[in-house]
Amino acid sequence: MNRPTLSLIAVTAALAAVTGLAMVSAPDEPDAGRETAATRLPVERSSALCPAPSNSELADTTYTSYTPRSTGTPGSGSARLSPAAKESTGSGKAEPVDAKPVLTPRKPGTPVTGEDSGAGTPAWIGAARGDLAPGWTLQQTTTVAAGSGRGVLGVLCSGPDTDFWLPGASTAKNRTDYIHLTNPDDSAAVVDIELYGEDGALESSLGEDIQVQPRASVPVLLSTLTDRPQPDLTAHVTVRSGRVAAALQATDTARGADWLPPAADPAASLVLPGIPKDVTEARLIAFAPGDDADLSVRLASPTGPITPVGNETLHVKAGMTAAVDLGDITKGEAGSLLLTPTRGSSPVVAALQVVRGKGADRETAYIPATPAIGDRATVPDNRAEGTSLSLVAPGASAKVRVTASAGSEGGTPATETYTVRKGATLLVEPPAPKGLKGSYALTVETLSGGPVHAARTLEIPDDGIPMFTVQTFSDDRGTVSVPKTEEDLSVLQE
Numbered sequence: 001m002n003r004p005t006l007s008l009i010a011v012t013a014a015l016a017a018v019t020g021l022a023m024v025s026a027p028d029e030p031d032a033g034r035e036t037a038a039t040r041l042p043v044e045r046s047s048a049l050c051p052a053p054s055n056s057e058l059a060d061t062t063y064t065s066y067t068p069r070s071t072g073t074p075g076s077g078s079a080r081l082s083p084a085a086k087e088s089t090g091s092g093k094a095e096p097v098d099a100k101p102v103l104t105p106r107k108p109g110t111p112v113t114g115e116d117s118g119a120g121t122p123a124w125i126g127a128a129r130g131d132l133a134p135g136w137t138l139q140q141t142t143t144v145a146a147g148s149g150r151g152v153l154g155v156l157c158s159g160p161d162t163d164f165w166l167p168g169a170s171t172a173k174n175r176t177d178y179i180h181l182t183n184p185d186d187s188a189a190v191v192d193i194e195l196y197g198e199d200g201a202l203e204s205s206l207g208e209d210i211q212v213q214p215r216a217s218v219p220v221l222l223s224t225l226t227d228r229p230q231p232d233l234t235a236h237v238t239v240r241s242g243r244v245a246a247a248l249q250a251t252d253t254a255r256g257a258d259w260l261p262p263a264a265d266p267a268a269s270l271v272l273p274g275i276p277k278d279v280t281e282a283r284l285i286a287f288a289p290g291d292d293a294d295l296s297v298r299l300a301s302p303t304g305p306i307t308p309v310g311n312e313t314l315h316v317k318a319g320m321t322a323a324v325d326l327g328d329i330t331k332g333e334a335g336s337l338l339l340t341p342t343r344g345s346s347p348v349v350a351a352l353q354v355v356r357g358k359g360a361d362r363e364t365a366y367i368p369a370t371p372a373i374g375d376r377a378t379v380p381d382n383r384a385e386g387t388s389l390s391l392v393a394p395g396a397s398a399k400v401r402v403t404a405s406a407g408s409e410g411g412t413p414a415t416e417t418y419t420v421r422k423g424a425t426l427l428v429e430p431p432a433p434k435g436l437k438g439s440y441a442l443t444v445e446t447l448s449g450g451p452v453h454a455a456r457t458l459e460i461p462d463d464g465i466p467m468f469t470v471q472t473f474s475d476d477r478g479t480v481s482v483p484k485t486e487e488d489l490s491v492l493q494e
Helices: 003-019
Strands: 036-042 045-050 059-066 078-083 085-087 112-117 124-129 137-144 151-156 163-169 175-183 189-197 210-212 216-221 233-241 245-252 256-260 270-275 279-287 293-301 304-306 313-316 321-325 335-343 349-356 363-368 376-382 387-392 398-404 410-412 414-420 425-428 434-437 440-449 453-459 468-472 479-485
Touching: 045 137, 059 376, 137 376, 151 363, 151 453, 163 175, 163 245, 163 256, 163 279, 163 349, 163 363, 175 189, 175 210, 175 233, 210 216, 245 363, 270 349, 270 363, 270 387, 270 453, 270 468, 279 293, 279 313, 313 321, 335 387, 363 468, 376 453, 387 414, 387 440, 414 425
Parallel strands: 085 216, 151 256, 151 468, 256 363
Antiparallel strands: 036 479, 045 124, 059 112, 059 137, 078 124, 137 151, 163 233, 175 216, 175 245, 189 210, 189 233, 245 256, 270 335, 279 321, 279 349, 293 304, 293 313, 293 335, 349 363, 376 440, 387 425, 387 453, 398 414, 398 440, 410 434, 453 468
């Protein structure tokens, strides 16, 4: 009988619509004698995991939740945040946290904010269902006014996965780097952390078999995994069992602190968007997990691609981390970094450390290589002052639509359409919501042309220090591809 095959198609289609975690296609059946096609449906569940923001008593953290308005969403929905249990590295014990949710998302189209302060703010495990799920985005922004963790630390709370690359880590004496691992599931996760320096892998077994207890979060201090201080490292986080979210909090005693999110998967060509126009220092860190890689380094300026003098190319040896100082590469104009192979196509991962200010007033942020925005991408927690948007089209000119949502405390949405020239970075002051009160979300949609990469810079200066953070945009995965068949599956006979 044909029932098992038809049931499999129906089940996989339903599973994709519920989870939104994978693209599903019907199995090849040469003798089936029917045509199949795919349609896109909104996901019905999304997750977002936020790391513990800071161990400073001076930390003030704002959380912003936002779901874009969509058509064809599956009806009323809900979303909630639950505190993750706290766990010390290797302890095998997780202490429950008694904390009220910092916010409760309400409806698509309007941001919701919440606040917390001090060193006791936990990591959060978030889940959204129904019409709050498609494209749900959660931003965590922390300001620390003084101390070694001084700065604006911004990070988009991410979903769980099993493989993460973090080029730009360090165990130098001036750095304190923690990788935060958060497990959203009801069973323990087992994680390995490998570190690669300029001479290759750092030999150590201390990063193996790290246990992350159910619905718990654990910070791993990188300097405890090796006795060799390294200024430039690539951390590779792999999950043996279960799933986690991973993000690196980097604190520099001279340059402040920020989050380094995972970089895009290894690829031959990479784009690092949104370098602020007034950077005083920029450091490129790259790693080749397979073969040696030779890269052309270009800056996508407002007028087109420029080759930086003295840093035209970068050679990355297989299994080793390479780093190069690019100085004030933008020369007063906004830009994005384009890395392309000069020969072969060996995949690499990369990130930029960018610094604004000078001397004791320096402040740092990180820009990982990031994929194109795809159909739609969102970054919440944008403010009336200090927000700028960078758009870059590395392959072909493109047209995008930028929508500023309603404000979290009032205001109506605003929309603007932009054309991004091939090989150029377009820096814009985004359209502010009319009558804005509170903060707003920025949603970027690709309308036509080639792929577009984007980044948002948020500046919150304090006492003469140009504190800032940069978040890159990634496709919000608000829809999933589901196979459909012309056969009627409503009547299945034995």
